[in-house]
């Protein structure tokens with residue numbers, strides 16, 4: 561499992577509309593594995609293919625167990641090909657977000673509280689899952705990457721962005 565460099569927001573691939581995956585080849589499976597390794601090495605909870613330089617519709621998500629952290633609940637590894645989502649209700653909630661491609665910054669973003677995610681798994685079988693709360697936020701963030709959208713696009717007031725001080729935990733929850 562290779563650990564790949566994560567591209568930062570200056571890279572134009574992060575602004576591209578990513579292509580759907582038509583055939584799940586061994587190369588796609590290997591890429592998914594490398595994305596999982598890269599996400600874990602970076603201590604992220606999600607990663608989208610364009611972040612490692614592939615403009616295709618593939619995301620991985622995972623939140624390892626964390627003690628006494630209600631804002632970052634644990635969820636098992638998810639690998640989704642060609643993901644899309646629909647809101648299960650109109651309710652949106654604000655939460656702090658960060659991104660491995662925008663190191664050092666995090667800020668508040670409104671997201672649907674509960675969504676239904678559809679796509680394919682790595683066997684080419686339909687993937688469908690209703691998720692809410694933190695996991696719903698991570699899915700929306702990663703699916704945004706597949707259409708060239710970054711979380712900072714939602715923040716119209718730059719003073720709302722906060723800087724992550726190295727070695728110091730942010731005072732509010734964030735994800736990357």
Ligand SMILES: [Zn+2]
Pocket residue numbers: 658659660661701705736
């Ligand atoms: Zn991101």
